Amino acid sequence: MNKTNVMRLLEQAGIPYKAIEYEVDENNLSGEHVADLTHMPPEQVFKTLVAKGERKGYVVFCIPVNMELDLKKAASIIGDKKIEMLHVKDLLGTTGYIRGGCSPIGMKKKFPTYFDETAILYEEIAVSAGVRGCQLCIPGDKLIEYVDAALCDLTA
Numbered sequence: 586m587n588k589t590n591v592m593r594l595l596e597q598a599g600i601p602y603k604a605i606e607y608e609v610d611e612n613n614l615s616g617e618h619v620a621d622l623t624h625m626p627p628e629q630v631f632k633t634l635v636a637k638g639e640r641k642g643y644v645v646f647c648i649p650v651n652m653e654l655d656l657k658k659a660a661s662i663i664g665d666k667k668i669e670m671l672h673v674k675d676l677l678g679t680t681g682y683i684r685g686g687c688s689p690i691g692m693k694k695k696f697p698t699y700f701d702e703t704a705i706l707y708e709e710i711a712v713s714a715g716v717r718g719c720q721l722c723i724p725g726d727k728l729i730e731y732v733d734a735a736l737c738d739l740t741a
Contacts, residue, residue, distance in 0.1 A: 591690045591715035595723070598731055603722040604714060609685070616650025623711065623720050627651035628703065630711045630720065633687040635680055635696070638665035643679060645698040645734075647689050647712065652701065652740040662699060662737050688713040688721075689732050698734040705729070705736060 595602050607622035620627040631647045634654055638644055641663050646654055660668045673684050681693040689698055689712060704710050704725040711720040712728065729736065 589715040589719065591688045591713075591721065594691050595721070595731075600723060600727045600731055603709075605711065605720045605722060606718055607720070609718045619720065620650055625711055625720075625722075629707050629709070631700070631704065633682075633689045633713060635671040635676065635687065636668045637671055638663050638668045641665045641668075641697075643671070643694075643696045644668065645689055645692070645696045646701075646739055647698070647704070647734070648701040648739050649703060654739055655741040658737075658741075659699070659739055662735075662739070663697065682713075682715060683717070685717040686713050686715055688715040689728075689734070691715060695733075698732045699737050699739060700725075700729050700734045701739045702736045 605623045616630060616632045617627050620630040628649045628651060630650045632650045634646045636644050644663050646659060648654055656668055677683055680687060707725055709722040710725045711722050714721045
């Protein structure tokens with residue numbers, strides 16, 4: 586596999602990672618399917634979701650693939666009345682990533698980022714390498730510090 590921008594950024598920061606490649610199934614881009622393909626427990630594989638607050642603008646949330654983002658909790662955490670998920674058609678233009686390959690590392694701009702509090706329960710968590718077909722296992726604490734994220738209870 587070619588190195589992704591995410592991998593280069595982690596290397597520049599001296600953060601160790603392990604890349605796990607998998608076969609992409611265009612008919613099933615679910616995070617739970619990715620967890621199965623990478624032989625990782627779904628609670629350790631984190632999906633990157635982008636939302637837009639009514640007043641606060643774009644925000645990034647990383648939660649386990651087997652969980653759902655609680656929009657009310659998320660809005661409260663960012664101090665907004667309501668937030669809504671970014672439409673898939675706007676994902677590439679806003680973040681530089683496509684659905685199924687969105688990573689909290691290396692987006693076009695630095696957006697406020699929040700990880701579900703469960704991220705620190707594991708020695709490593711997996712996030713997208715910035716492309717479909719590759720996950721990166723990274724020490725959660727180092728990743729959270731690198732993207733300057735806050736830990737919160739984000740799931741329903």
